[in-house]
Amino acid sequence: VYGPAESQSAVFGDVCSLLTSPVDGYDVCVMAYGQTGSGKSCTMLGPHSDDGHILPLDPQNDLGIIPRVAEELFRLILENPSRIPKVEVSIVEIYNNDIFDLLAKDSIAAVSGVKREVTTAKDGWTEVALLASEAVGSASKLMELVRGGLQLRAKHPTLVHADSSRSHLIITVTLTTAACSNGTVDRACSATLPRERTEAGRARRAGRSRRASQGAWAPQPVPGHPAGRAEQVQARLQLVDLAGSECTGVSGVTGSALRETVCINRSLAALADVLGALSEHRGHVLYRNSRLTHLLQDCLGGNAKLLVILRISPSQRHLAQMLQGLGFGIRARQVQRGPAKRPPSSQTEGKRRLD
Numbered sequence: 396v397y398g399p400a401e402s403q404s405a406v407f408g409d410v411c412s413l414l415t416s417p418v419d420g421y422d423v424c425v426m427a428y429g430q431t432g433s434g435k436s437c438t439m440l441g442p443h444s445d446d447g448h449i450l451p452l453d454p455q456n457d458l459g460i461i462p463r464v465a466e467e468l469f470r471l472i473l474e475n476p477s478r479i480p481k482v483e484v485s486i487v488e489i490y491n492n493d494i495f496d497l498l499a500k501d502s503i504a505a506v507s508g509v510k511r512e513v514t515t516a517k518d519g520w521t522e523v524a525l526l527a528s529e530a531v532g533s534a535s536k537l538m539e540l541v542r543g544g545l546q547l548r549a550k551h552p553t554l555v556h557a558d559s560s561r562s563h564l565i566i567t568v569t570l571t572t573a574a575c576s577n578g579t580v581d582r583a584c585s586a587t588l589p590r591e592r593t594e595a596g597r598a599r600r601a602g603r604s605r606r607a608s609q610g611a612w613a614p615q616p617v618p619g620h621p622a623g624r625a626e627q628v629q630a631r632l633q634l635v636d637l638a639g640s641e642c643t644g645v646s647g648v649t650g651s652a653l654r655e656t657v658c659i660n661r662s663l664a665a666l667a668d669v670l671g672a673l674s675e676h677r678g679h680v681l682y683r684n685s686r687l688t689h690l691l692q693d694c695l696g697g698n699a700k701l702l703v704i705l706r707i708s709p710s711q712r713h714l715a716q717m718l719q720g721l722g723f724g725i726r727a728r729q730v731q732r733g734p735a736k737r738p739p740s741s742q743t744e745g746k747r748r749l750d
């Protein structure tokens with residue numbers, strides 16, 4: 396629990412240790428939940444202006460989780476120059492239960508993003524069809540894309556918060572790495588990784604493969620490999636700034652803003668329901684009740700490491716929302732899925748290969 400005077404770097408200190416996981420092939424999701432105006436965007440992004448620019452008054456202390464994650468991720472990646480993954484970014488917002496691609500490039504996209512659909516592929520992964528993604532080679536390029544996405548994000552003033560975000564923002568960083576395959580010799584792997592890590596990574600990454608997105612980067616051929624090419628492994632790091640839960644009597648919204656509020660509250664209720672179902676180990680989890688939970692299905696119910704940050708307003712005026720937020724936190728905490736699992740080795744059934 397962080398008090399009001401806690402620094403952004405202290406909060407990031409609890410996120411930082413998760414960042415080796417996507418580099419090692421595990422999915423990670425960090426999301427901020429809380430009522431409108433409680434400081435989710437501040438926590439995730441730091442202070443920022445309407446044009447998406449991050450505005451730290453004190454650059455050392457004010458930066459939020461996302462710019463810090465960008466820096467730390469690339470620092471970790473560059474620690475091992477012989478295994479640098481391809482890093483791609485996609486940014487979507489879920490507004491009024493519709494998904495908008497904030498990196499799509501066409502005339503409509505310049506105003507509000509392009510509407511997309513989430514689908515569950517045959518292999519069980521949820522994906523947003525036709526989603527634009529951009530390769531990035533540095534933290535600054537990643538943050539440039541985030542700023543562009545923020546400019547398109549839906550906002551609307553309310554009585555509670557003059558700069559209220561009306562959509563859920565989901566930034567996905569995908570790391571694609573050529574993996575060592577069983578029965579083959581990947582010289583890059585074996586030359587640079589300790590034996591123990593190579594073998595563990597082999598089993599883990601070989602089963603962690605997903606379909607590669609289209610792009611210039613391609614796996615290197617592996618001599619003697621039946622498919623004639625190295626396997627690839629993809630890990631996703633998702634950074635989620637949820638829209639705020641809201642009591643319409645307090646926020647005073649009407650018309651289109653009221654519809655936004657209804658959609659926000661419904662999707663957050665669906666998220667709470669999913670966490671409740673997972674915590675009770677129910678056989679059937681209703682991910683598709685909302686596009687938010689459908690899109691986040693892999694990180695909520697899959698093998699991802701999920702970190703939920705709860706923002707609670709200390710104001711008595713918001714007591715009902717405070718209790719509701721704490722109830723959400725209790726549900727999130729009750730979800731026990733054990734340690735993140737290593738995917739099956741490449742010789743067992745159910746492996747996913749990128750070919």
Ligand SMILES: Nc1ncnc2c1ncn2[C@@H]1O[C@H](COP(=O)(O)OP(=O)(O)OP(=O)(O)O)[C@@H](O)[C@H]1O
Nearest residue numbers: 430431432433434435436437438556559560638639
């Ligand atoms: N720790 C903090 N210290 C000082 N001011 C803060 C802090 N956190 C947030 N604020 C301020 O509170 C206001 C609301 O913050 P923010 O935009 O992050 O809320 P939010 O939860 O994302 O709201 P919404 O869901 O409506 O978009 C902003 O003016 C922000 O600068």
